[in-house]
Amino acid sequence: MSFIGVLGGMGPAATVDFMAKLVALTPACCDQDHLPVVVVTLPRVPDRSAAILGRGQDPLPALKEGIALLNRADVGLVVIPCSTSHHWYDELSAASHAPILHIARAAVSRVPRGERALILATRGALASGFFQRELAAWETPFDIPSPDDEQVLVDDCIRLIKSGQPEPAGACLERVLVKARTRGARTAILGCTELPLAAVYAERHSLGLIDCTLELARCAVEYALQRGWNCA
Amino acid sequence: MSFIGVLGGMGPAATVDFMAKLVALTPACCDQDHLPVVVVTLPRVPDRSAAILGRGQDPLPALKEGIALLNRADVGLVVIPCSTSHHWYDELSAASHAPILHIARAAVSRVPRGERALILATRGALASGFFQRELAAWETPFDIPSPDDEQVLVDDCIRLIKSGQPEPAGACLERVLVKARTRGARTAILGCTELPLAAVYAERHSLGLIDCTLELARCAVEYALQRGWNCA
The missing domain is CATH 3.40.50.1860 (Rossmann fold)
Structure with missing residues (x-):
């Protein structure tokens, strides 16, 4: 059993939408059938799009902080329900013990x-x-x-x-x-x-x-179910 | 700045509802105005109601594990969007460095x-x-x-x-x-x-x-805004 780690807050409503889709896609009759999840919402990460366009602060240090926080919580998988952050996918994957699904x-x-x-x-x-x-x-x-x-x-x-x-x-x-x-x-x-x-x-x-968002949630649920993370 | 810690998964849909209400109640124009949150969803906590009625496994050890996980992530406040868990409010408060809001x-x-x-x-x-x-x-x-x-x-x-x-x-x-x-x-x-x-x-x-759920979210947002957790 392991946790799905969600690096969220980019934006906060999108993270809630991701979690709703994760819950809806999990086959479950009661609480105990669901998947364990740790979500870190980090709203203060600098604007990702502006940074790529050379007009804003680098968000990579804040993103890496979130990845470190999730890895300290011993997650078995990381998902980032923010597409633009995947510009730094290779750097974040290198910084994460747990594999990161790619939203694109x-x-x-x-x-x-x-x-x-x-x-x-x-x-x-x-x-x-x-x-x-x-x-x-x-x-x-x-x-x-x-x-x-x-x-x-x-x-x-x-x-x-x-x-x-x-x-x-x-x-x-x-x-x-x-x-x-x-x-x-x-x-x-x-x-x-x-x-x-x-x-x-x-x-x-x-x-x-x-x-x-739905497709990222679908991949995360498949990954977790294949590994039996829904079983005690 | 500190995190709101959410001990969730009881049930998972209720946790998503809590998060949606937290986001909706936060005055914000952009991602960066929102509040930092760590959510741990622990669906495998034994049924709280059955335990109180003497018909099920004690959920207190699993609840305490969740509280410990949130405290390790250095949250400044804990909320539990599951009313029945508040039967163990005193024990959980004693086990938590961060204060726990009481849903009732x-x-x-x-x-x-x-x-x-x-x-x-x-x-x-x-x-x-x-x-x-x-x-x-x-x-x-x-x-x-x-x-x-x-x-x-x-x-x-x-x-x-x-x-x-x-x-x-x-x-x-x-x-x-x-x-x-x-x-x-x-x-x-x-x-x-x-x-x-x-x-x-x-x-x-x-x-x-x-x-x-809404009232717990309202109290959490008030607590965090009073302490400036929405400011960098």
């Missing part, structure tokens, strides 16, 4: 192979390129939003979720999805953990949506 | 003083009597559900939430609330952290509902 790998593995996908993520994550690399390895064509138009809506959507306004965030996301559909996308990757919280308030216009 | 105190302080209140909780919590003691100290008359009828519905409601069935749980709760209203109750204390998850699916029939 989890999400991309659910994209229908070969069907054009639109990547919705922070500007930092898109500049980092880890979603693009995973999709290329998955042999699937992709687009990213136009920076002066669609990406502005994605930025607004993320900001609105982080400030507790999911309904206007949903309206922003819906405008992006309409444009994506017009451009021929079949699938949109909600590649920032704030976006699934907005998607609840958006019509999806026949697009397949890949929820990176 | 948090909930009872929101009951209109002097207005008849119905306590909805597990059979174990009712047998322990901590809600009754808090209400007596608050000079407020109270009732508890009839054991062969209303309490059966409360038990079913809690069990259904723990097995992921909130809608039928809501129907059970609503039947209890209708009976409570007929008996002259003005307020019902949702004194088990599963019950607010059912209340979403129940008509409240003009009763004031006191959500013990």
Whole structure:
């Protein structure tokens, strides 16, 4: 038996969403069937996207502190329900005794192979390129939003979720999805953990949506069940 | 700056509900405004209600293990979003360096003083009597559900939430609330952290509902903000 370690707080609502999905995906009839989890929410980690774009403080020391805290609690697996943080995936993995699941790998593995996908993520994550690399390895064509138009809506959507306004965030996301559909996308990757919280308030216009939070939770549950962490 | 420590997993959905309420109650415009939290979800703690009724394994060693884990993470406050566990409040407080908020105190302080209140909780919590003691100290008359009828519905409601069935749980709760209203109750204390998850699916029939999860979250946020834990 071991704990799933969650490095959370980026943002806090996305961490709650991850935990809700983890609980919902665990086959359970009573408390005792569930998986042991340690969550550290570290809201004070400097903005990840700004740092990648060269406009903010380096979040790596704070992220490593969180990883160290989880490893001190003896977790057997680490998940980070914040896509942009995966820019530092290699450094964080090197600093962690417990393996770290990769959110973009989890999400991309659910994209229908070969069907054009639109990547919705922070500007930092898109500049980092880890979603693009995973999709290329998955042999699937992709687009990213136009920076002066669609990406502005994605930025607004993320900001609105982080400030507790999911309904206007949903309206922003819906405008992006309409444009994506017009451009021929079949699938949109909600590649920032704030976006699934907005998607609840958006019509999806026949697009397949890949929820990176849900896919990370699915991988974590599979990993833990395979190892019997739900058994005393 | 310090962490709010959450001893969770009892049940897991109630812990997620607590975290969602903590995030919603925190005044914040961005990630960095939020409060640092460590959550340990320990689903394998033996059934608290059964133990109080002399029908199950003692959960105190597992609860103390969770308290120790949180204290090792250097939390400044502990909350336990599981009412029944408060039967062992004194023992857990004695074992914790960080103070522990009392969920029944948090909930009872929101009951209109002097207005008849119905306590909805597990059979174990009712047998322990901590809600009754808090209400007596608050000079407020109270009732508890009839054991062969209303309490059966409360038990079913809690069990259904723990097995992921909130809608039928809501129907059970609503039947209890209708009976409570007929008996002259003005307020019902949702004194088990599963019950607010059912209340979403129940008509409240003009009763004031006191959500013990929400009140515990409110006290935790107040405690942390007073101490500036939201500031870097």
